[in-house]
Amino acid sequence: MLFTQLVAVTSAFATVALGFPSTPLLARIVSEQDIDHSYDYIVVGGGTAGLTVADRLTENPRKTVLVIETGQLDEREDAFLVPHFIGTAPPKYFYNLTSIPQPAGGNRTFPVLAGCVVGGGSAVNGMFFDRGSAGDYNLWRDLGNPGWGWDDLLPYFKKSETFHPPDSTTVEDLGVTYNMSVRGTSGPIHASYPPFLYPAVKNFQAAFKEFGTHVPYDGASGDALGAFWTPNSLDPAEMIRSYARIAHYDLIASRPNLHLLTGHSVTKVLFRGVIATGVEFTPFGGSRRMTVNAKSEVILAAGAPHTPQILQLSGVGPEALLNKLHIPIVVNLPGVGQNFQDHPASFTDGIFVNDLNPSPSNNTNATWIEEQSILYETEKKGFYTTSSGNAAAFIPLHELTNRTDELVDAYASQEPKLQFPAGTDSTIIAGWRAQRDALLASIRAGVVAVSEYANGPTAAMAIVLEKPLSRGSITINSTDPLANPVIDYGFYKNPVDVEIQVEAIRAWRKVLSMPSWQALGAQPTNPANNITTNEQLREWVIQVSTPTTSHPSGTASMLPKNLGGVVGPDLRVYGVSKLSVVDASIIPMIPATHIQSTVYAIAEKVSTLIRLQVDSILIIHF
Numbered sequence: 001m002l003f004t005q006l007v008a009v010t011s012a013f014a015t016v017a018l019g020f021p022s023t024p025l026l027a028r029i030v031s032e033q034d035i036d037h038s039y040d041y042i043v044v045g046g047g048t049a050g051l052t053v054a055d056r057l058t059e060n061p062r063k064t065v066l067v068i069e070t071g072q073l074d075e076r077e078d079a080f081l082v083p084h085f086i087g088t089a090p091p092k093y094f095y096n097l098t099s100i101p102q103p104a105g106g107n108r109t110f111p112v113l114a115g116c117v118v119g120g121g122s123a124v125n126g127m128f129f130d131r132g133s134a135g136d137y138n139l140w141r142d143l144g145n146p147g148w149g150w151d152d153l154l155p156y157f158k159k160s161e162t163f164h165p166p167d168s169t170t171v172e173d174l175g176v177t178y179n180m181s182v183r184g185t186s187g188p189i190h191a192s193y194p195p196f197l198y199p200a201v202k203n204f205q206a207a208f209k210e211f212g213t214h215v216p217y218d219g220a221s222g223d224a225l226g227a228f229w230t231p232n233s234l235d236p237a238e239m240i241r242s243y244a245r246i247a248h249y250d251l252i253a254s255r256p257n258l259h260l261l262t263g264h265s266v267t268k269v270l271f272r273g274v275i276a277t278g279v280e281f282t283p284f285g286g287s288r289r290m291t292v293n294a295k296s297e298v299i300l301a302a303g304a305p306h307t308p309q310i311l312q313l314s315g316v317g318p319e320a321l322l323n324k325l326h327i328p329i330v331v332n333l334p335g336v337g338q339n340f341q342d343h344p345a346s347f348t349d350g351i352f353v354n355d356l357n358p359s360p361s362n363n364t365n366a367t368w369i370e371e372q373s374i375l376y377e378t379e380k381k382g383f384y385t386t387s388s389g390n391a392a393a394f395i396p397l398h399e400l401t402n403r404t405d406e407l408v409d410a411y412a413s414q415e416p417k418l419q420f421p422a423g424t425d426s427t428i429i430a431g432w433r434a435q436r437d438a439l440l441a442s443i444r445a446g447v448v449a450v451s452e453y454a455n456g457p458t459a460a461m462a463i464v465l466e467k468p469l470s471r472g473s474i475t476i477n478s479t480d481p482l483a484n485p486v487i488d489y490g491f492y493k494n495p496v497d498v499e500i501q502v503e504a505i506r507a508w509r510k511v512l513s514m515p516s517w518q519a520l521g522a523q524p525t526n527p528a529n530n531i532t533t534n535e536q537l538r539e540w541v542i543q544v545s546t547p548t549t550s551h552p553s554g555t556a557s558m559l560p561k562n563l564g565g566v567v568g569p570d571l572r573v574y575g576v577s578k579l580s581v582v583d584a585s586i587i588p589m590i591p592a593t594h595i596q597s598t599v600y601a602i603a604e605k606v607s608t609l610i611r612l613q614v615d616s617i618l619i620i621h622f
């Protein structure tokens with residue numbers, strides 16, 4: 001259904017010529033021959049975090065940065081720029097990663113989506129632009145990372161964005177509330193509301209309120225609990241995607257101290273003893289190996305699926321794995337590739353007997369679609385300005401179910417070492433225990449959400465598990481740097497995770513029964529109302545769930561070393577020097593939110609840390 005819809009839309013849209021310039025900005029793209037012998041910093045991966053850090057470091061004209069990126073620049077295709085076309089970037093702009101069979105998912109394998117393009121995930125994502133709750137980030141801090149709580153991160157969330165308040169019609173019609181004191185007003189990424197919103201989303205918000213959930217004044221204030229409106233990473237001037245490629249590359253491409261090498265993959269980090277000295281890299285699809293030196297630091301920003309692979313290939317990882325593959329050990333770090341997390345989701349279905357106008361059903365009307373595409377082309381308005389929606393509800397466990405004590409006790413009684421295969425390093429087990437205990441305290445205190453209900457113009461919904469305690473892993477099984485690693489989502493390994501999904505389905509039914517949704521004649525269709533027992537619901541959840549909403553995280557976690565950590569609060573890799581990780585891999589516990597704004601905030605913060613470090617070195621030397 002969705003597929004035919006997209007095809008219909010695309011073909012209708014293709015009749016309208018769009019006005020984007022077809023020649024991209026190419027300045028500072030370097031070829032192999034133009035590369036200098038050494039740079040102050042080498043950034044591995046020109047994605048969301050990598051370009052942000054490269055931008056901030058090259059603000060200092062005396063510092064040189066080389067970014068090496070496997071993908072190419074996009075060619076300003078509609079698939080990247082037009083919000084409605086999220087999810088349609090061609091396969092050449094993605095990796096082709098697949099998980100190993102997941103036993104709790106009936107041994108199915110699942111894709112791992114990751115952008116292979118300048119801008120990485122920010123170029124291909126759904127443009128949902130929200131933040132987690134204070135409780136999500138305070139967990140990071142309390143796990144042994146001073147400086148990474150909500151109050152510490154807020155300045156960097158603000159620094160990363162320019163928030164454009166919704167217009168007065170949107171505010172009045174929809175009741176959107178926002179607080180400028182938690183928003184950024186001059187950062188590189190634009191956050192805004194599209195001028196077209198389905199009216200039924202108002203009923204979504206109202207139904208959650210009737211269900212009894214809290215409604216925050218501004219979900220970006222650290223109070224991301226309950227149902228709220230949220231912007232997109234959308235540039236309102238052009239009504240196009242705002243992403244790392246434009247915000248952190250095109251706009252600064254005139255800086256002579258920034259070089260971007262596309263179409264090349266880093267194969268390993270080079271060390272002299274335990275000091276990172278540079279990287280080895282190879283052209284995409286080729287076999288030649290070249291090297292380049294980093295005077296100050298190598299900065300890994302290859303994303304959660306690839307950063308642990310590069311570390312392991314470089315001799316930084318679990319000793320037993322490196323020995324098995326005959327990779328010389330630089331440092332034994334058991335946590336590299338462990339603590340892998342994502343947000344599993346179950347997709348429910350339902351109908352509105354009396355839908356509002358317009359509704360997603362109008363997407364099948366070719367005449368309407370044609371009108372909308374002209375409206376977008378001429379006035380930057382209408383349906384084509386919308387991406388993945390602007391509303392969601394993030395529900396803490398006590399609002400979801402009366403089984404909170406039972407479920408929390410069930411997690412609390414689990415034996416940590418039984419969560420992992422025999423022989424797992426004790427620091428990984430200790431790390432899980434510490435995360436579990438901290439999370440349960442936060443769940444009891446009601447300061448984190450456990451379930452997300454996404455979107456809202458239909459009765460169908462993605463029901464997303466926000467705080468899973470199942471953990472997966474990403475591990476190389478070959479010394480070929482271009483071979484895909486073994487990806488194990490650890491999907492629903494923890495049975496209590498499934499039980500929370502069961503309760504979330506029950507809660508979805510209750511929300512559908514609330515007056516504001518009954519006004520539209522809301523009816524659940526899948527799971528149907530005759531699926532009632534825990535047993536039946538469990539079975540349903542397992543059959544329809546996916547382990548991923550494309551939020552891979554945690555594979556080089558910021559945690560104390562004795563808790564399986566890979567980097568400390570300065571994001572430097574333990575046991576070596578001049579090597580950092582700055583991407584979603586460092587997230588120790590996945591926050592209850594879509595994670596791009598968090599990745600930008602991490603990158604902004606670490607840029608400041610790296611620059612401070614340089615300044616202090618300068619002070620010492622001069």
Ligand SMILES: Cc1cc2nc3c(=O)[nH]c(=O)nc-3n(C[C@H](O)[C@H](O)[C@H](O)COP(=O)(O)OP(=O)(O)OC[C@H]3O[C@@H](n4cnc5c(N)ncnc54)[C@H](O)[C@@H]3O)c2cc1C
Nearest residue numbers: 045047048049120121125126127128266303583584594596
């Ligand atoms: C399909 C999809 C939809 C999503 N939807 C949303 C959403 O709506 N809202 C939201 O908030 N988040 C969303 N996300 C998540 C968010 O976009 C990502 O979490 C975020 O972009 C990750 O940033 P990163 O810097 O960690 O990695 P990336 O942005 O993926 O950057 C990693 C970069 O490294 C490059 N690379 C990898 N290996 C090498 C190598 N060996 N050598 C050189 N380069 C290499 C990659 O090509 C890539 O460009 C989505 C993600 C995807 C994939």
Ligand SMILES: *[C@@H]1O[C@H](CO)[C@@H](O)[C@H](O)[C@H]1NC(C)=O
Nearest residue numbers: 070091092093094095096116
């Ligand atoms: C993934 O597969 C597509 C073809 O379907 C290809 O064009 C692309 O280069 C592949 N991605 C990578 C990173 O190899």
Ligand SMILES: *[C@@H]1O[C@H](CO)[C@@H](O)[C@H](O)[C@H]1NC(C)=O
Nearest residue numbers: 101102103104105106107108
């Ligand atoms: C999944 O595969 C494992 C190992 O091959 C097997 O033992 C198990 O029965 C399978 N489970 C299902 C549901 O097919």
Ligand SMILES: *[C@@H]1O[C@H](CO)[C@@H](O)[C@H](O)[C@H]1NC(C)=O
Nearest residue numbers: 178179180181182217218221
């Ligand atoms: C807006 O945010 C500031 C700073 O956090 C806070 O003091 C103020 O109470 C908030 N205003 C509203 C209306 O929530």
Ligand SMILES: *[C@@H]1O[C@H](CO)[C@@H](O)[C@H](O)[C@H]1NC(C)=O
Nearest residue numbers: 357358359361362363365368
């Ligand atoms: C959307 O579709 C419904 C049902 O066919 C119709 O009544 C309504 O007029 C349509 N709205 C628009 C804007 O075309």
Ligand SMILES: *[C@@H]1O[C@H](CO)[C@@H](O)[C@H](O)[C@H]1NC(C)=O
Nearest residue numbers: 362364365366367368369371
């Ligand atoms: C289809 O869209 C056109 C243009 O908006 C509208 O006039 C017509 O009523 C719509 N048809 C249906 C069946 O909704």
Ligand SMILES: *[C@@H]1O[C@H](CO)[C@@H](O)[C@H](O)[C@H]1NC(C)=O
Nearest residue numbers: 398399400401402403507510
């Ligand atoms: C919890 O139980 C009370 C009393 O039976 C009931 O009114 C309420 O709806 C329940 N809440 C949830 C979230 O199930």
Ligand SMILES: *[C@@H]1O[C@H](CO)[C@@H](O)[C@H](O)[C@H]1NC(C)=O
Nearest residue numbers: 099100477478484485486487
């Ligand atoms: C390594 O794992 C990948 C991904 O699961 C698989 O395709 C490949 O065959 C494995 N290779 C080896 C050498 O075991």
Ligand SMILES: *[C@@H]1O[C@H](CO)[C@@H](O)[C@H](O)[C@H]1NC(C)=O
Nearest residue numbers: 527528529530531532533536
């Ligand atoms: C639920 O009802 C549907 C349709 O009436 C039927 O096909 C299905 O077997 C029923 N399931 C259960 C578990 O009773």
